[in-house]
Amino acid sequence: MESNVKPNNLVSEFWTEEKFKHSQDEWTELLKKTNADPLFLSWSWLHAWWSVCSKPSDELFIIAIYERNELIAIAPLYKENDSYFNGILRTRRLQFIGKRFSGGKGVRSEYMDIIVQTDRQELGIIEVLSIIGADTRWSELLLSDFNTSSLNYSYIKTWLNKQKMHGRIESQGHAFIVDCSATFDEYVKT
Numbered sequence: 632m633e634s635n636v637k638p639n640n641l642v643s644e645f646w647t648e649e650k651f652k653h654s655q656d657e658w659t660e661l662l663k664k665t666n667a668d669p670l671f672l673s674w675s676w677l678h679a680w681w682s683v684c685s686k687p688s689d690e691l692f693i694i695a696i697y698e699r700n701e702l703i704a705i706a707p708l709y710k711e712n713d714s715y716f717n718g719i720l721r722t723r724r725l726q727f728i729g730k731r732f733s734g735g736k737g738v739r740s741e742y743m744d745i746i747v748q749t750d751r752q753e754l755g756i757i758e759v760l761s762i763i764g765a766d767t768r769w770s771e772l773l774l775s776d777f778n779t780s781s782l783n784y785s786y787i788k789t790w791l792n793k794q795k796m797h798g799r800i801e802s803q804g805h806a807f808i809v810d811c812s813a814t815f816d817e818y819v820k821t
Contacts (some may be wrong), residue, residue: 641754642700643762646693652676658746661702665749668778670740677707677728680738684731690710692725692766696758704747704755706762710769725769732773742778756786764794772796 646654650750658674670676681691696704707728714721726732729740747755763772777784811818 640699641698641758643758643760644695644697646691646695648691651681651691651693657702658705661705661746661748665746666781667744667746669744671729672707672744672746673739676740680729680740681709682737685709686711691728693728694759694762696755698751698754702748703751704745704759706745706759708763722771723769724773725763725766726773727774730773730775738820739776741776743771743774743776743780744778745783747783752782753786760787760790764790 646648655674655678662669662673685691689711692706692708692710694704694706694708695702708725709728711720711724711726711731713724713732724732727740727743728736729743745756745759747759774787777787809818
């Protein structure tokens with residue numbers, strides 16, 4: 632676990648697999664203080680995906696931001712080696728845990744986002760983006776199934792423009808919300 636202390640009382644860490652494995656309580660507490668999706672961005676969902684769907688060549692890239700020892704943001708990311716045009720153009724893709732762009736089959740996560748405490752939104756997302764931008768070990772940032780109604784979405788679009796990076800929306804679609812607060816039998820009746 633590598634950490635970096637900033638002058639504004641922020642500490643950033645890159646979580647190891649061991650730290651990720653033992654972070655359920657901390658992750659869950661942060662998620663309760665956000666507007667992030669409670670299912671697809673839960674520790675249980677993402678840790679299960681990583682445990683089952685990651686490849687040996689994948690590199691975990693979870694960024695955790697702390698302010699005075701309190702976790703205020705998590706960027707649940709990983710790096711994947713891939714190529715285009717039958718291996719001619721190689722890429723190192725930074726993307727959300729829970730997603731695999733390179734033709735990977737399996738579980739698809741939705742409503743993806745960077746998890747940031749609501750009252751620390753700007754501070755948290757700006758710090759995460761500065762860390763992503765400072766890392767030179769990726770060539771492609773892919774944020775599939777990003778929750779476009781998230782405040783983070785507009786911060787990221789602005790950041791891409793400032794970095795002079797090309798951002799594009801490859802496709803858009805609709806998802807359905809199912810109320811799961813009732814019992815399964817009540818759901819089936821509807």
